[in-house]
Amino acid sequence: MPRIQTDILVVGGGPAGLHTGTLLARAGHHVDLVEEHREIGAPVHCIGVLAGDAFDQFDLPVGSLINELRTVHFVAPSGAIVKYSTPTTEAVVIDRRRFDRQLADEAPAAGVRLRTARVTAVNERDRSMDVLAGDLRFDTRAVVLACGTNDGLQQRLGLGMLRLLLRSAQAELPADTQQDVEVHFGSAAAPGGFAWAVPVHRADRPYVRVGVMCDGDASAHFRRMLHALRDRWGIHVEAGCAPRLKALPLAPLGRTYADRVLVVGDAAGLVKPTTGGGIYYSLMSARLAVEALVPALAADDLSATRLAIYQSAWRRHLGSEIRWQLILRRVAQRLSDRDIDRLFDLASTDGLMPLIRRTASFNRHRDFIVALLKHPPARRVLFRAAFA
Ligand SMILES: Cc1cc2nc3c(=O)[nH]c(=O)nc-3n(C[C@H](O)[C@H](O)[C@H](O)COP(=O)(O)OP(=O)(O)OC[C@H]3O[C@@H](n4cnc5c(N)ncnc54)[C@H](O)[C@@H]3O)c2cc1C
Known part of the structure; x- marks a missing residue:
């Protein structure tokens, strides 16, 4: 099997991997990115709610924006409702598939070579890493793991396992009415987490993203939430509207670097522990990983000691946030x-x-x-x- 020589091999074509790859390629490096799914952006496991200012902060393409959100109804176990509105738009709903696809369009334009394959082995060799992905074999100076909650590679590299996982279930369904966001709490709605309804104003008709993240059976809580919302929102519940299921990491890995390896985004557990929202932290960690890698590549020093600067950087930017949010999450x-x-x-x-x-x-x-x-x-x- 011929070896593909590259500077950086990025594993995973979600926001963290695509943003890392694009920034590294723009800095003049040879970058290959391997994504296991043929279609980047699918399947979607995301409510798609993002801070509006993230687009400017990370210079993101805006074509995925669908609608703004200004008002949330928080619903207590008793049924009491607290309404919260922001004077200006802080959050927006995006089409997550289009969002990832637009990031994937930017990557080859910057010089990233995108390939479809599943990475199954990452091994250190003398002065490089040997990576196996289907029938491709890479000889790369460094690897960026951006493989989301699939933490097998992190474990095999001795970086540990993702901790504090909640289960999630979500579907986007046609609805007859447009309402404000709803977030439901309590043991019936979502033990240890919350359930949601988020309005999506698509061109053809209104939709609603219904979902739950919780400690228990996410599918059962999803069905309960759907039942609770169905008449009020006029949700069209066809027989086959099974939700997508996924585990959410809510705490960072103890170590997000090794010799010739950095871990970014969900793969590093870099998400908001309060809500599980991770797009913003993924993009932030991508940027910080690139800031660590570019000088390390120039100095030809990709040792763990040198790359540890990445962990110090994300701790400086996000560490105190994550620590406080973890306190609230554990109490919640x-x-x-x-x-x-x-x-x-x-x-x-x-x-x-x-x-x-x-x-x-x-x-x-x-x-x-x-x-x-x-x-x-x-x-x-x-x-x-x-x-x-
Ligand atoms: C139900 C739900 C709702 C959410 N809602 C929000 C929200 O509203 N706002 C928000 O900010 N965040 C939300 N999140 C979190 C958000 O989706 C993630 O934080 C974000 O996708 C992380 O990006 P990433 O690039 O790190 O990982 P991912 O987007 O998971 O991308 C990882 C990629 O790696 C690929 N991959 C994995 N293993 C391999 C391998 N071995 N070889 C090749 N490819 C591989 C996967 O196929 C995947 O495409 C939600 C998550 C869930 C589950």
Whole structure:
């Protein structure tokens, strides 16, 4: 089998891998990217809600934008509703398939060679890495693992396993009405997580993305959520509307680098632990990986000691966010329905709403979590759950 020589082999054609590949190719390196699915962007496992400012921040193509989101209805286990609106648009709904495909169009334009194959082995050789992908064999100076929740390669390279996984189920279905976003909490809706309905204003008709991320049987909770929404939203539930199922990582790997290897995006567990949202952190980690790799390639030093700078960089940018969000996630998974109802009461009556307005931000949750822990009645509920 002939060996393909390259500078960087990127494993995985999701946002993290495609953005890494494009930035490295633009910096003048030979980049090959291997994606196991024939069609990049499919199948879709994503609500597709993204902070609007991510497009400017990462210079992303805007053709995947579908609609803006301004208002969310949070629904308590008791059925009580807290409505939250932002004065300006912070979040948008994207067509996730088109989003990935547009990133995939940019990659070859920058010089990335895209190939379809599944990477099955990554081994260190003398002064390079030997990567096997179907009937392709690569001899590469470094490997970027951007393979999402499929963590077999990380484990085989001694980088550990993804931790704190929740299960998810989601489908996009035609609906007769357009409503605001709904997020439902509680053991019936989504134990340890939340269930959602997100309006999608496509050109032909309205749709809704219905889904759940939870500790238990995601398919059963998906069906329950669908049943709860069906009449109100006028959802067309055809016999075959099975949801897509996927595990979500919610905590980073202990180590995201090794000799000649960096791990980015979901593959590194770099997602928001509160919500599982990971597109923004994937793009951020891609950028930081490139900032570590470009000088390391120039110095021809791709040792773990040199590449450790990547982990320091993402910790500097995201570490404190991830730490605080993990605290809230761990407490949230212990909240009883009564605790959640109590927090909803506080949001309606006891000054929690101004605190949310003052501190909430789509990608940064630390300030809100710190403020919540300083709010005496909310702190009492959270501490009781944490130490129960
Ligand atoms: C139900 C659900 C809803 C979500 N909603 C949101 C949301 O609204 N907003 C948000 O920001 N995030 C959301 N996320 C998270 C978001 O989808 C991920 O964080 C994001 O896709 C991570 O990008 P990535 O490139 O790291 O990984 P992925 O997008 O998972 O891409 C990894 C790619 O690697 C490929 N691959 C895997 N193994 C191999 C191999 N051995 N060889 C070759 N290719 C391989 C896979 O086929 C895949 O294409 C959601 C996730 C789920 C499950």
